Amino acid sequence: MSNLVLSQKEFTLFKHYIYDHLGINLGAQKIYLVQARLAKRVKQLGLVSFKEYYDRLSNDTSGEEFAYLSSLISTNVTSFFREAKQWDFLKTYSAALAEHPAKKLRIWSAACSSGEEPYTLAMFLDTHLAKSGAWDIKILATDVSPRVLKAAQTGTYTQKACAGIDPVLLQRYFTYESQTQSFRIDERLKSMITFREYNLVTGNYALFKEGMFDIIFCRNVMIYFDKPTQEQLVKKFHTLLTKEGYLFIGSSEALTDMKQGFKSKGASIYQKV
Numbered sequence: 001m002s003n004l005v006l007s008q009k010e011f012t013l014f015k016h017y018i019y020d021h022l023g024i025n026l027g028a029q030k031i032y033l034v035q036a037r038l039a040k041r042v043k044q045l046g047l048v049s050f051k052e053y054y055d056r057l058s059n060d061t062s063g064e065e066f067a068y069l070s071s072l073i074s075t076n077v078t079s080f081f082r083e084a085k086q087w088d089f090l091k092t093y094s095a096a097l098a099e100h101p102a103k104k105l106r107i108w109s110a111a112c113s114s115g116e117e118p119y120t121l122a123m124f125l126d127t128h129l130a131k132s133g134a135w136d137i138k139i140l141a142t143d144v145s146p147r148v149l150k151a152a153q154t155g156t157y158t159q160k161a162c163a164g165i166d167p168v169l170l171q172r173y174f175t176y177e178s179q180t181q182s183f184r185i186d187e188r189l190k191s192m193i194t195f196r197e198y199n200l201v202t203g204n205y206a207l208f209k210e211g212m213f214d215i216i217f218c219r220n221v222m223i224y225f226d227k228p229t230q231e232q233l234v235k236k237f238h239t240l241l242t243k244e245g246y247l248f249i250g251s252s253e254a255l256t257d258m259k260q261g262f263k264s265k266g267a268s269i270y271q272k273v
Ligand SMILES: C[S@@+](CC[C@H](N)C(=O)[O-])C[C@H]1O[C@@H](n2cnc3c(N)ncnc32)[C@H](O)[C@@H]1O
Pocket: 021, 022, 023, 024, 070, 074, 075, 076, 077, 078, 079, 082, 110, 111, 112, 113, 114, 117, 142, 143, 144, 145, 148, 198, 199, 200, 201, 202, 218, 219, 220, 221, 250
């Protein structure tokens, strides 16, 4: 089993499947990565070839095998307070919000991975929004991978994962659990977030209302999608954002050629116009 080899033909089958179902565009050089990641699953299921696994996957109507595959294929790297410049921008934004009469904020952390991004948002707003307790803040945090969502929902992180959190915030918002040597996020912050499984590429956007989000974070996932998929997604985000709402993307991503309806605010932040 250790010398299970993914043929070019099998790779093409998975490549198309992954593109159609996840939007992830795998280049030819990814054949070894796909082979390495899927081999474990093929072995675990007691199958003898990648083709056999492909048949199992494509005939599985429960969606369970797709969920498993998405966990294997996606890169889930994330961290607390990722993209420092964006948090600097949000400091200014939070100060300006003091005059906001509605005292209501709706935020979507699309592709939230193991939760560091939405928990950072919750900590950040609780700290920087004047009289944050008087605000109605709801953060929707979604990802295609049930595995990372499960981790996110525990709200528990290793010491290493918490290294990027200011010690004052760590002390304020986390409880250290010596038994597991991990930090558990405050329940009040956790209650600001709703975690849901959602596929940005094949998901049903009719579930959302036009103009419902003040802020959308979609960071470090569009980079895996091809241009047409990115364009469609950005259009959908535009529709879902409120007037003058903000879209945050990853610093290695850009809305070049698809900025229509947005103006750049720097630091990979775009405002709906
Ligand atoms: C690199 S992480 C980014 C996490 C976080 N946004 C950040 O910037 O730190 C990318 C995430 O995108 C998710 N993902 C990949 N394809 C997706 C899709 N089609 N729909 C929703 N999420 C997807 C992966 O499961 C993964 O958790």
